[in-house]
Structure formats: C-alpha cells, structure tokens
Amino acid sequence: xxxxxxxxxxxxxxxxxxxxxxxxxxxxxxxxxxxxxxxxxxxxxxxxxxxxxxxxxxxxxxxxxxxxxxxxxxxxxxxxxxxxxxxxxxxxxxxxxxxxxxxxxxxxxxxxxxxxxxxxxxxxxxxxxxxxxxxxxxxxxxxxxxxxxxxxxxxxxxxxxxxxxxxxxxxxxxxxxxxxxxxxxxxxxxxxxxxxxxxxxxxxxxxxxxxxxxxxxxxxxxxxxxxxxxxxxxxxxxxxxxxxxxxxxxxxxxxxxxxxxxxxxxxxxxxxxxxxxxxxxxxxxxxxxxxxxxxxxxxxxxxxxxxxxxxxxxxxxxxxxxxxxxxxxxxxxxxxxxxxxxxxxxxxxxxxxxxxxxxxxxxxxxxxxxxxxxxxxxxxxxxxxxxxxxxxxxxxxxxxxxxxxxxxxxxxxxxxxxxxxxxxxxxxxxxxxxxxxxxxxxxx
Ligand SMILES: [Zn+2]
Ligand SMILES: [Zn+2]
Numbered sequence: 123x124x125x126x127x128x129x130x131x132x133x134x135x136x137x138x139x140x141x142x143x144x145x146x147x148x149x150x151x152x153x154x155x156x157x158x159x160x161x162x163x164x165x166x167x168x169x170x171x172x173x174x175x176x177x178x179x180x181x182x183x184x185x186x187x188x189x190x191x192x193x194x195x196x197x198x199x200x201x202x203x204x205x206x207x208x209x210x211x212x213x214x215x216x217x218x219x220x221x222x223x224x225x226x227x228x229x230x231x232x233x234x235x236x237x238x239x240x241x242x243x244x245x246x247x248x249x250x251x252x253x254x255x256x257x258x259x260x261x262x263x264x265x266x267x268x269x270x271x272x273x274x275x276x277x278x279x280x281x282x283x284x285x286x287x288x289x290x291x292x293x294x295x296x297x298x299x300x301x302x303x304x305x306x307x308x309x310x311x312x313x314x315x316x317x318x319x320x321x322x323x324x325x326x327x328x329x330x331x332x333x334x335x336x337x338x339x340x341x342x343x344x345x346x347x348x349x350x351x352x353x354x355x356x357x358x359x360x361x362x363x364x365x366x367x368x369x370x371x372x373x374x375x376x377x378x379x380x381x382x383x384x385x386x387x388x389x390x391x392x393x394x395x396x397x398x399x400x401x402x403x404x405x406x407x408x409x410x411x412x413x414x415x416x417x418x419x420x421x422x423x424x425x426x427x428x429x430x431x432x433x434x435x436x437x438x439x440x441x442x443x444x445x446x447x448x449x450x451x452x453x454x455x456x457x458x459x460x461x462x463x464x465x466x467x468x469x470x471x472x473x474x475x476x477x478x479x480x481x482x483x484x485x486x487x488x489x490x491x492x493x494x495x496x497x498x499x500x501x502x503x504x505x506x507x508x509x510x511x512x513x514x515x516x517x518x519x520x521x522x523x524x525x526x527x528x529x530x531x532x533x534x535x536x537x538x539x540x541x542x543x544x545x546x547x548x549x550x551x552x553x554x555x556x557x558x559x560x561x562x563x564x565x566x
Contacts, residue, residue: 130356278508
C-alpha cells in the first residue's frame, strides 16, 4: 500500500487512507475498533524469510501428523491404532459420509490447502515475484482458513485420549506429538493475514500494468461521511477500495448488483457493496440449523456395543455420563462445545440478523463485538464431531467393545455447517448502515 491509498474496514465499511505507522502502532477503525493493519518490527525481507521457514515446517509437520498413527488402544491382547485419514475411511465405510466429509475437509483438506498455498505465495514473495495464480492462491488461503480447524482437532484428540484411558491402555504415537506441534505452528502461521500479504506484494512487486488501475482511489480526497459513496466499493477479500465509474452500480437493484460481475482491480475477487441477500440467506441457514438441532439432541450420536448389549448415547446423556463417572472437566468441555456454543450462536445470530433487518441503531459496537465472538467460537462446535470420529475409529474390538456413530451425529454435523455458513453470510456492515456518525482512525 502507498500513503493515501484507500482501504475499507471489513466489519463496518468505514473508509480510511493508508498511512505509515510509527513503531509498535496499530491502526484501528475509529467506529468498530477493528485492527486495520499494524506496524511490523522486521523488514519485508526478514518477514518473508520467517514466513517461508514457519510455513515450510508447518507443511512438513502436517505430513507427519497425517501419516503416523495418533494413539493405539490395547485391550485384552488386541490393539487398534489409526491415523486421521484412516479414521475418516472408517466413518465413510460405516455409511457416515456426512461426518467423514466434514472431518476430511476441516481436519485434512483445508488445513493442508491453507499451508501449502501460503508456502507457495511465501516462496514467491521471498524471491520478489508474484507466483503464477498469486491472487487465486491467496484467496484460497483466506477461504480455507475459515474452515481449517487444526486447533479444534487437537483438543478433540486430547478429549478422546482422556476418554479412552478409562476403557483401555492408551499408547501415544508420533501422530499425537505432530498434531501438538502443528497446532502451535498453525497459530504462528495465522499471523500472516492474506490482506497484509496483498499489501506486502504491492510494495515488493508492483504490477506495472495494474498500478494505474489500483491507483484510481489515490486521487480522491478522504471522505468524511462514513457511508462509502456509491462509486467507492471496498473489496471484502483484500480490503482495497475500488472506484467504479459513477452510476455504474448506483442504478442497479440489489438483484442486478448480485448478477453483475465487477471484480476487484487488485485481487480479482467479485465486488459487492454488501453481501448479496445477506439477511435472507442468514435467516434460511438459521432456520435450517434450528430445525436440525432438535434431532441432533434427541437422536443418539454414538452406539456402544459391549458384552452387555447395545446402548445409544445422545449428546446430553454423554455429558451426564462423564459428569457421573468423575470426568467433570470433560463433561464441561463437551457441554460448552456441543450445547452452549451452538445454542448461543443461534440466538446471537437471530439477534444480529433481526436487528439488522429492522435497521436498529442500538448498540452497534456491542453487536459488532457479538458478531466477532460468534465468528470466533463457532468452529469449536466441531469438537464433538472430531471426538466421535476418533472414538469410532479406535474402539473396534469386535464383540468385546465397539462404538459406532449414530444419526444424531449427522444432524449435529449439519447444524455446525449451517451455523458457520450463516455467520459467514451475515454482513456485519449492515449493523452500521443505519448509523450516522463518523469516526477518525485511531492509532493505538
Ligand atoms: Zn470498522
Ligand atoms: Zn480485492
């Protein structure tokens, strides 16, 4: 970015001029307090070097974590151990395709995609080139990041291991340690935001043919009304403000706007003033999630077969079982992830979407913060799905003890996806649209 270039706040739509920051400064949105960008201690060269080192190690550890068994269970002379891909295959073989796909995507495909795409971009930036497909790859990083859940998977593995210790002898394997290291590395790699990388690439490797286009917004005076004028549209993906010819979008109805394919001049993502049909789609997703939440809680998520017969466990009876057998910590974790998080997420989204539809002007900052909490905690509902998958894949001792997944788990998996799609579909800028105040950018 260059001084004076316009960027848009992702959460409230405010426009700001990019300015270089002083040591340790962070630029925050004056209205919604979102961090827009920050000062970096190391120069671009050192930053890309560190980025390559971190992502490369994360990719290597990721391969180890996926290829080696996580733990082995030993019971009455029999033993069973699985890798994560094997656990997915077991679930698939049992006809639990929905859960197998969810675990495959959130535990293997998206984390792998995010890390390898980031490594590819980093290697290019280190040599000061834009690798072929730079924009597409960086957009992939941003999309995959939302669904890559290595940290949730790690807690899921720990919960499963603790749960299993009461049932059989648990022997840890390299996969377990690799997942531990991978969680830490992923947390470090998460600091490389695609938005900051687009800005870095602009500085490191300016694109001769596109500088003129991207520079459109330069010549504009900073706008002191928070509502971006119709012709200035901030890109949701990279944050750059694009200038559309006056009237190009103005006369369009929301339906037409959704259909016109206007693309960001920097990252080539399609441009929208607001996410098209945000409120309607959010309602649809929420209604479906609320409906499926009933079978998710009524039907068994797991069946335990032992010498004594077959027993079905719903989410709540599983929590009660942990509580009564003395594993109070596990009971609390499962209760929070599988009951408290989905319910509060549903209620919060109903409140956010409802107030946005009514164009309420009350407590916009509190609502924006609630939206961020929803975005942050939503993924933790996946915990139980990971625990069910690993438990089912591990406890396979024929007549002695076997655990299979139940229909409740499928319904619960769908609830998790639907609430995540609902919060992604909700446009937080709708909270601020009815409000008529303007905040200057703050440097903290
Ligand atoms: Zn803001
Ligand atoms: Zn863009």
